[in-house]
Amino acid sequence: MNLNERSQLLFKHLMVLYLNEGRPVGSSVLAKMPDVSVSSATIRNVMADLERMGLIHSPHTSAGRVPTEHGFRVFVDSILTVQPLNASSMKQIEQGFDKAQTQEELLGSASQILSGLTGMASLVMLPNQEQEVLRHIDFVRLNDKRALVVLVLNDLDVQNRVIEFDEPVSASHLEQAGNYLNAHFAGRHLYEVKQLLVQRMDELRKTMDQLMVSIVEATDEVIDDKMKQGMPYFISGQTNLLNYDELADAEKLRALFQSFEEHSDMLNLLNKSMQAKGVQVFIGQECGNESYQNCSVITTPYERDGEVMGVLGVVGPSRMPYDKIVPRVDMTARILSSLLNK
Template sequence: MNLNDRSQLLFKHLMALYLNDGKPVGSSVLAKLPDVSVSSATVRNVMSDLEKMGLIHSPHTSAGRVPTDHGFRVFVDSILTVQPLNSSLTQEIQRGFTQAQTQEELLGSASNILSGLTGMASLVMLPNQEQETLRHIDFVKLNNKRVLVVLVLNDQDVQNRIIEFEEDVSSSQLIQAANYLNEHFAGRHLSEVKKMLVERLDELRRTMDALMLSIVEATDQVIEQKMQKSAPYFVSGKTNLLNYDELADAEKLKALFHSFEEHSDMLGLLNKSMQANGVQVFIGSECGNETYQNCSVITTPYEREGEVMGVLGVVGPSRMPYDKIVPKVDMTARILSSLLKK
C-alpha cells in the first residue's frame, strides 16, 4: 500500500502513540506533535483517508482512532524498523541456557527466557518425535528384575524409563540386547526404528530366547511412549497476559488458555511457521481463530545442523513493541540453534 509522506508520518505517529499506551489517538493530539506542521483540519482529513483504507477505525466509545489488524500488518511490513539487540541482552539470553544439559532442558529454558524477556506468553514447539534420531541404547540393571532403559537421542536428549521383568535378568543378557539394538538401529529416526522393530519381531521370536525377546519388546514400548509424548510444545508466562487490559477479561483469558491446552489451533500456526524463513508475525484474524482477536503471535524456526526442528515464539496483545520483541525472538532461536549443534 502506497502512502504519501504526510499520511505515512501521521500513521507512524498514531501507531507509536497507540503501541505505547493503548488508547485511541485523536487528531488534535497528532496535530500538536513537533514534526507535524499541518493544521488539525488537515490531520482530520488524513485520518479520514487512513480510515477509508482500512488502516484505522474509531471505537464506539471514542472520537480517537486505533489501528485495525490490516493497519498493524501494514505497519509491521512497511514501516517498522527493527533494531539489533545490544550485547548485554544477547549475553542475558545466553546466560539463561547455562544450566540446561539435555535437549529438553534447552527447549524449556528457551521458553522461560522468552517469557521473561518479553513479558508475554511464550511457546517452544518440541521436535517431531518421529524425526528424532536414536544415537545409543543402554540398559542399567537396578536389581534382578528391574532395569533402567537409557535412550540417547540427537546426541543431547537422554530419556530414561524403568521396566520390570517377570524373571531375573543378567548383566550379560542386557549387554547382548544393547549390542544388538545399537548395531541395527543406532543412527536411525525413531519412526524408522519403530517400523523395523515391528517388522523383525517374528524373526526375533525364532532367533532369541524369551527373555532377550522381552527386553527388545520392552525397548519398543519405551520408544512408542517417547513418540506419543502428549504436549507438543512448552508454554511459559501465561499469567503475563493478565498485564494487558485488552486481554485481561476473564472470558478472553479463559479462551486463550484453553487454546494453549487444546494444542490444535496453535499447532497449525506453528506448523505454518516451520515452512517459512525467518521471523513471522501473525496478527489478529491471521492467527486462524477468533480467540486470538487483539493478539499477535511472533514466531521463528530453530534448527539443528541446518535442519528445522521446531518453532519458538511469543503470544501477546497486538499492541506490542514489535521493534523490541522481534529481535528477542530471533536471537533466542539463533542461540538455541547454536547450542543444539553442540
C-alpha cells in the same frame, strides 16, 4: 498497500503513539508532532483516507482513531523498523541457558527466557518425535527382573525408563540386546526404528531366545511411549497476560488459556511457522481462533544441524512493541540453535 509520503508519516506516528500509550490518537495530537508540517484540516482528511483503506477506525466513544488488524499488518510488514538487540538483553538470553544440560532443559530454558525478556506468554514447540534420532541405547540391570533402559536422542536428550520382565534377566542378555539394537538402529530417526522393529520382530523370534525377544519388545514399547508423549510445547508466563488491559477480561483469558491447553489451534500456527523462514508475526484472526482477538503471536524456527526442529515464540497483545520483541525472539532462537548444534 501504497501510501503516499504524508499518509505513511501520519500513519506511522499514529501507530507508534497507540503502541506506546494504548489510547485513541486524535488529529490534534498528530498536529503537534515535530515533523508534521500540515494543518489539522489536512490531517483530518488523511485520517479519513486511512479509515476508508481499513487501516484505522474510531472506537465508539472517541474522536480519536486506533489501528485495525489490517493496520497492524501493514505497519508490521511495511513500516516497522526493528531495533538491534542491546548488550543487556543478549547477556540475559545467554545466561538463561547456563544451567541447561539436556535438550529438554535447553527448550524449557528458552521458554522461561522469552517470557522473562518480553513480559508475555512464551511457547517453545518440542521437536517432532519423528525427527528425533536414536544415538545410543544402554541397559542398566537393577535386579533379577528389572532394568533401566537409557535412550540417547539427538546427543542431548536422554530418556530413562524402568522395564520389568517375567523371568530373571542377566547382565549379558542386556549387553547382547544393547549391542544388537545399537548395531542396527543407532543413527536412525525414531519413526524408522519403530518401523524396522515391527518388521523384524518375527525374524527376531526365530533367531533369538525368548528373553532377548522380551528385552527388544520392552524397548519397542519405550520408544512407542516416547513418540506419544503428551505436551507438544513448553509454555511459560501465562500470568503475564493479566498485565494487559485489553486481555485482562476473565472470559477472554479463560478462552485463551483453554486454547493453549487444547493445543490444536496453536500447533497449527506453529506448524505454519516451521514451513517459513525467519520471524513470523500473526495478528488477531490470523492466529486461527477468535480467542486470539486483540492478540499477536511472534514465532521463529530453531534448528539443529541445519534441520528445523521446532518453533519458539511469544503470545501477547496486538499492542506490543514489535521493534523490541521481534529481535528478542529471533536471537533466543539463534542462541538455542547454536547450543543444540554443540
